[in-house]
Amino acid sequence: MYKVCAFCNGKLDGDGGPSGLGVGKRLAFDEWKARLWVICPKCARWNLAPLDDRLEQIEALARAARQGRVAAATDQVALVRWRGYDLVRVGKPPRIEFATWRYGERLRAREREQLRFVVPLTVAAVGLAVAVNVAAGGSVGVFVWNMPNIGRSIYTGMVGRRRVGLVEPPICERCGAVLRVQARHLAHARVIPESQTGLGLILTCPSCRSEGALLVGRDAQVALQQGLTYLGLARRDRRRAEDAARLVAGAGGPDRLIRDVARRELTLRSLAPERRLALEMAVDERTEVEELERRWKEAEELADIADGMLSSTAELEEELRRLKDGRKPLS
Helix, strand or coil, rough: CCCCCCCCEEEECCHHHHHCCCCCEEEECCCCCCEEECCCCCCCEECCCCCCCCCHHHHHHHHHHHCEEEEEECCEEEEEEEEEEEEECCCCCCCCCCCCCHHHHHHHHHHHHEEEEHHHHHHHHHHHHHHHHHHCCCCHHHHHHHHHHHHHHHHHHHHHCCECCCCCEEEECCCCCHHHEEEHHHHHHHECCCCCCCCEEEEEEECCCEEEEEEEHHHHHHHHHHHHHHCCCCCCCCCHHHHHHHHHHHHHCHHHHHHHHHCCEEHHCCCCCHHHHHHHHHHHHHHHHHHHHHHHHHHHHHHHHHHHHHHHHHHHHHHHHHHHHHHHHCC
């Protein structure tokens, strides 16, 4: 098995885990067509594994996937986490309901990011308070005790001012202003159904305060993810995450939950915390599996070419062997 990506020449990480390939931390496999890929950590392209021993390797991955935890799934792609490895099962996997643990991991990651900002700021404030007390003999205890909350407020403000990464900034249809959309501006946005892409987002213009722009497709997904992250920075416990996951499951999956939210015509800020968190889960899952499916289709096309070339080479070698042995050619 190769050690570098065939597309970007970047180093493939990991040791292949249950596959025995000796390389790869994110692996994709198709039991129906006996195909196995190593996903590049740099460019996310799928590198097709050689034909040798593919069946045994795929069977080992399938066994591991049955023991793992499902992060996201559609009728065609399922992402499974197993002992630190990402296993992407493609072809015809069964639909498995959204797993609560997946979003729990995301919440913990956000909490760690927030603490990396809040803790140093709090420590610096304590040091300053000690110095002031020594110099002036006064007390700034209230200030110190409030410092973690102040730090979180500062952090939330920073996240709210982050620019939303759109392909092209929209223009307000009412006042003509170019919308430099920040995460905090999404508080007044509304989700609507969109016929072609299935997801649309109406933005409120920060200048004229009217609904003046529509985002669809990938732009709508990106804006929703950043806006919901900003709105959800308040501390959330495990129970709330579980309640949100039940809402996703109860609606019949992420697509139906998104349509249900769109039908209500409420701004993101007006949604109940659990429903807002459920919407974030649904958008995250939908975005992830759409990207996996896009990569899968691309990899399928390349695999058809690669397997066809390997089959042709094997047939040619057999023809040469028959000629050397004095036997009649197959064709």
